[in-house]
Amino acid sequence: MKKLSYDLVVIGGGPAGMAAALKARENGVKKILICERGSKLGGILEQCIHNGFGLQYFKEELTGPEYATRFVRKVLQTEIDVKTDTMILEIAEDKKVIAQNGIDGLFEIETKACILAMGCRERTREAITIPGDRPSGVMTAGAAQRYVNINGYLPGKEIVILGSGDIGLIMARRMTFEGANVKCVCEVEPFSSGLVRNKVQCLDDFGIPLYLSHTVTKVHGKERLEGVSIAKVDERKNPIFETETYVPCDTLLLSVGLIPENELSKSVGVDLDRVTKGASVNEKRATNIEWIYACGNVLQVHDLVDNVTEEAEIAGKSAAKYISGGFEKRKRSIHVSPGNNIGYVVPQRIDYTNSDEKIIKLYMRVRKPDEKVFVVVKNEQGEIVGKFKKDTIAPGSMVSLSIPVIKLTEDTSSLTVSVEKEGESI
Amino acid sequence: MEGEWDMKTDVLIIGGGVIGCGIAHQLCKYNFDIMLVEKEADVCMGTSKANSSMLHDGYNVDKTKLKGQLVLKSTKELYQKMAEELHFDLNICGSLLPGFVEADWDAIYHQFQMSAENDIRGVRIVGQKELHELEPHMNPAAKFALFNPNTGVLNPFELTIALGEHAVQNGAKVLLNTEVTGINSSGGRVTSVVTDRGIIEAKVVINAAGLFSDHVAGMVETIDYTVKPRKGVYFLYDKQYGTYIKRAIYSTPTTVSKGLIMLPTTEGNLLCGSNAIMHDEKDDLSTDLESLNHIYAEAIHKYYPELPRMGDVTTIFAGNRAASNTEDFIIGHSKNVRGMINLIGIQSPGLSSVPAIADMVEDLVREVGENLNFGIKDYYNPTRPKPIVLRELSYQERADYIAENPDYGTIICRCETVSKGEILDAIRRPIPATDLDAIKRRTRAGMGRCQGGFCGPRVVGILEKELGISPLEVTKKGKDSYILSMQAKELALQEGGSSNEKVIL
Numbered sequence: 022m023k024k025l026s027y028d029l030v031v032i033g034g035g036p037a038g039m040a041a042a043l044k045a046r047e048n049g050v051k052k053i054l055i056c057e058r059g060s061k062l063g064g065i066l067e068q069c070i071h072n073g074f075g076l077q078y079f080k081e082e083l084t085g086p087e088y089a090t091r092f093v094r095k096v097l098q099t100e101i102d103v104k105t106d107t108m109i110l111e112i113a114e115d116k117k118v119i120a121q122n123g124i125d126g127l128f129e130i131e132t133k134a135c136i137l138a139m140g141c142r143e144r145t146r147e148a149i150t151i152p153g154d155r156p157s158g159v160m161t162a163g164a165a166q167r168y169v170n171i172n173g174y175l176p177g178k179e180i181v182i183l184g185s186g187d188i189g190l191i192m193a194r195r196m197t198f199e200g201a202n203v204k205c206v207c208e209v210e211p212f213s214s215g216l217v218r219n220k221v222q223c224l225d226d227f228g229i230p231l232y233l234s235h236t237v238t239k240v241h242g243k244e245r246l247e248g249v250s251i252a253k254v255d256e257r258k259n260p261i262f263e264t265e266t267y268v269p270c271d272t273l274l275l276s277v278g279l280i281p282e283n284e285l286s287k288s289v290g291v292d293l294d295r296v297t298k299g300a301s302v303n304e305k306r307a308t309n310i311e312w313i314y315a316c317g318n319v320l321q322v323h324d325l326v327d328n329v330t331e332e333a334e335i336a337g338k339s340a341a342k343y344i345s346g347g348f349e350k351r352k353r354s355i356h357v358s359p360g361n362n363i364g365y366v367v368p369q370r371i372d373y374t375n376s377d378e379k380i381i382k383l384y385m386r387v388r389k390p391d392e393k394v395f396v397v398v399k400n401e402q403g404e405i406v407g408k409f410k411k412d413t414i415a416p417g418s419m420v421s422l423s424i425p426v427i428k429l430t431e432d433t434s435s436l437t438v439s440v441e442k443e444g445e446s447i
Numbered sequence: 448m449e450g451e452w453d454m455k456t457d458v459l460i461i462g463g464g465v466i467g468c469g470i471a472h473q474l475c476k477y478n479f480d481i482m483l484v485e486k487e488a489d490v491c492m493g494t495s496k497a498n499s500s501m502l503h504d505g506y507n508v509d510k511t512k513l514k515g516q517l518v519l520k521s522t523k524e525l526y527q528k529m530a531e532e533l534h535f536d537l538n539i540c541g542s543l544l545p546g547f548v549e550a551d552w553d554a555i556y557h558q559f560q561m562s563a564e565n566d567i568r569g570v571r572i573v574g575q576k577e578l579h580e581l582e583p584h585m586n587p588a589a590k591f592a593l594f595n596p597n598t599g600v601l602n603p604f605e606l607t608i609a610l611g612e613h614a615v616q617n618g619a620k621v622l623l624n625t626e627v628t629g630i631n632s633s634g635g636r637v638t639s640v641v642t643d644r645g646i647i648e649a650k651v652v653i654n655a656a657g658l659f660s661d662h663v664a665g666m667v668e669t670i671d672y673t674v675k676p677r678k679g680v681y682f683l684y685d686k687q688y689g690t691y692i693k694r695a696i697y698s699t700p701t702t703v704s705k706g707l708i709m710l711p712t713t714e715g716n717l718l719c720g721s722n723a724i725m726h727d728e729k730d731d732l733s734t735d736l737e738s739l740n741h742i743y744a745e746a747i748h749k750y751y752p753e754l755p756r757m758g759d760v761t762t763i764f765a766g767n768r769a770a771s772n773t774e775d776f777i778i779g780h781s782k783n784v785r786g787m788i789n790l791i792g793i794q795s796p797g798l799s800s801v802p803a804i805a806d807m808v809e810d811l812v813r814e815v816g817e818n819l820n821f822g823i824k825d826y827y828n829p830t831r832p833k834p835i836v837l838r839e840l841s842y843q844e845r846a847d848y849i850a851e852n853p854d855y856g857t858i859i860c861r862c863e864t865v866s867k868g869e870i871l872d873a874i875r876r877p878i879p880a881t882d883l884d885a886i887k888r889r890t891r892a893g894m895g896r897c898q899g900g901f902c903g904p905r906v907v908g909i910l911e912k913e914l915g916i917s918p919l920e921v922t923k924k925g926k927d928s929y930i931l932s933m934q935a936k937e938l939a940l941q942e943g944g945s946s947n948e949k950v951i952l
């Protein structure tokens with residue numbers, strides 16, 4: 022068994038992994054290895070040939086492959102080792118990583134730190150237990166996207182989409198461009214779960230109806246999909262069977278949520294957040310295991326790659342600092358938790374003094390859409406540490422807040438983030 | 448193919464389920480020709496692929512029934528020997544029948560008495576403390592249980608495929624995508640079998656057509672029995688729950704539910720099911736909300752309240768038991784036509800009765816196969832080589848395989864860690880996998896939590912290259928279950944385009 026030695030191993034060569042590796046390198050880490058299980062760098066961006074990437078980070082509008090290419094070029098120009106078609110099998114407690122590929126065989130890497138950037142996977146029809154037959158023609162929107170954009174084949178002609186997640190919306194437009202007929206999109210929630218701009222540009226512009234509070238109740242077809250039953254749901258999301266209608270179609274695409282891929286993290290003992298299903302991290306994006314960092318969709322599912330890059334740069338910079346000696350700890354950690362109408366907050370805790378920083382950014386998702394609200398951050402005394410006005414909030418759009426470091430005193434022990442309506446305090 | 452079709456065999460087996468493959472395995476040692484025909488694109492496509500996967504020891508069976516006698520003869524020791532020779536996963540994990548209330552006691556005690564009558568050893572009643580030591584996650588309200596250490600769980604795909612492949616290695620022929628549509632006889636003796644691909648001459652015909660065995664039996668004479676499908680629905684949970692339950696757990700029958708089961712599969716998932724719904728459509732394998740809710744409430748949630756209703760569910764599926772009107776196995780010669788042997792109503796515990804069923808069928812073949820040479824083939828090999836499954840090997844062993852063949856180094860299915868080499872092996876094995884589900888049954892690629900979302904497109908690519916077909920010809924499970932419908936842009940360029948009809952609610 023081959024043995025290698027690195028200062029930093031980055032698992033995943035998507036936008037998160039590349040940005041983290043580049044930032045770590047910029048901050049002085051010498052021997053860096055990126056392991057990517059796909060056959061090239063770029064991750065999921067490779068198949069996202071639509072535009073809308075980079076508006077924040079590059080201040081220009083790029084396609085997914087264009088956004089990825091900017092980082093791939095830099096990685097290749099920098100002294101960062103890359104192994105593609107390489108699968109990490111295990112992260113061992115004693116700072117060893119076991120990997121395999123066809124060239125090196127099965128090998129062991131000794132490292133000083135590790136950054137998790139494995140991305141996420143799509144929730145399946147099976148996971149949400151849609152009853153019925155099990156024909157071909159039922160697939161996640163991401164799988165369809167790969168078939169069309171990478172392999173050059175169309176999965177079907179008459180399409181129904183379940184779930185208004187961004188990939189589903191993007192695929193509604195993409196399939197329409199290919200000449201397929203997208204008959205409707207059903208969303209079980211009473212609100213769309215994707216970005217507003219995607220609903221407008223991918224559905225409204227093409228006259229594709231979006232039915233909120235509707236779901237697929239049954240899949241029909243023994244060999245290839247022949248149709249689906251759809252029905253309205255009540256407030257508890259149970260189907261109202263009197264409203265059930267049969268829709269003939271040969272393809273059902275699912276865009277019903279993304280789940281961070283943390284099987285590897287779990288096996289080494291990384292603690293996960295029950296809501297994000299990603300690691301529970303501090304402001305440096307370190308997990309409970311001090312040499313393991315996490316960023317990108319494996320940490321929390323992002324709607325914009327720009328935020329992924331930003332998060333990855335924090336992780337890369339922090340890992341570099343950790344390797345070269347570490348940070349000054351606070352007397353006590355600050356526990357950050359979600360309050361009214363907030364689903365989760367990342368980071369989940371603040372461990373260091375951050376004396377070299379001016380602000381700490383908190384990222385979160387709300388549970389329900391609302392308008393004209395304040396997102397308020399309070400400490401354990403109920404004192405306001407930050408208050409931010411938002412015209413609209415929705416679960417599909419991540420919210421980020423900047424908290425001035427000086428507002429966090431030595432004694433601060435917790436922060437709670439809540440949504441408050443004008444005039445009322447909760 | 449049709450033009451040069453000139454098929455002849457000594458023994459022809461109809462049906463590539465565990466029973467048909469088990470019979471082929473049993474007979475392949477002898478010096479006569481065996482052919483097995485299966486209407487689907489792979490073996491193990493019928494009842495043998497969707498069931499509880501339990502190796503019953505028959506502790507509670509009715510010995511006056513044939514199915515009771517056969518399961519008692521098919522001991523776990525026979526299965527252990529078979530697992531060693533043919534390589535399929537088998538775990539003698541034991542079973543528990545827990546009780547919550549006084550009323551459950553009668554059922555449990557009755558079963559205990561039956562185990563004594565059936566001479567099964569080791570069955571005993573355990574108290575609350577021991578029960579929860581055995582199954583720490585079980586609902587604390589469970590008070591006592593009947594414990595049977597002999598019950599096992601096996602991998603039904605591996606078992607069926609291993610039996611079939613072993614037969615092929617020893618000279619048997621397997622014809623897939625071949626449906627029997629008629630059987631010819633002359634002078635009161637079977638002469639040939641008509642299939643949708645041509646006629647096959649045969650001296651002895653064995654009908655192991657599962658749910659369709661009444662239909663096939665009816666091709667030679669009028670019959671006085673029927674086979675009806677009785678459906679059972681299942682939940683299969685993510686591997687993170689693989690050790691959550693350690694033994695097969697039976698639910699105590701109640702007024703609203705017959706016994707349901709929850710068990711750890713040999714592959715490390717958690718399987719929970721199955722109810723029993725009589726219906727009429729033999730190939731209807733659809734699941735329904737009512738069954739799912741029933742199984743969740745009566746079994747899963749009652750015994751393991753922490754298991755979720757959805758989310759960590761890897762898949763849901765259904766299987767059809769082939770129930771005869773006598774509710775027993777019916778195994779024997781056709782009444783009026785010599786050379787035809789029927790196996791009817793092989794429902795549970797069919798999977799657990801394979802050795803005894805195969806023995807019984809061999810005796811029947813000897814009775815009608817006067818001209819068959821029952822001498823042992825000189826090249827007969829009782830063992831099947833073990834397929835390479837990297838995830839089961841030590842790191843050093845894996846490294847050695849990869850060094851020899853780099854395809855074992857490239858992981859295609861990330862959820863189940865399946866390499867390109869293993870997928871290629873599956874396509875090249877004695878009974879070749881030619882569609883996504885066939886690859887899944889042999890390697891687990893696509894069987895994990897992403898359900899093929901990531902590896903599906905890559906497996907399509909491997910099948911395309913290896914079989915030299917277009918991606919448009921790749922199917923999920925044969926026939927019309929194609930994955931892709933046309934090349935990109937083709938539809939957009941079609942004259943008139945597609946309809947633009949939207950769903951208006």
Ligand SMILES: Cc1cc2nc3c(=O)[nH]c(=O)nc-3n(C[C@H](O)[C@H](O)[C@H](O)COP(=O)(O)OP(=O)(O)OC[C@H]3O[C@@H](n4cnc5c(N)ncnc54)[C@H](O)[C@@H]3O)c2cc1C
Nearest residue numbers: 462464466486493494495499501627657679768797798799
């Ligand atoms: C819900 C459920 C739970 C069960 N649980 C257990 C259990 O825990 N333990 C146990 O021991 N048993 C169990 N069983 C029973 C067990 O699964 C069956 O007894 C066994 O699989 C039957 O195998 P078979 O080969 O007879 O049928 P099948 O697997 O159905 O095989 C028959 C084959 O014949 C083919 N065929 C049919 N007609 C034709 C034709 N005209 N031409 C060519 N081919 C044809 C079919 O395509 C099929 O592949 C269960 C069954 C079910 C449904």
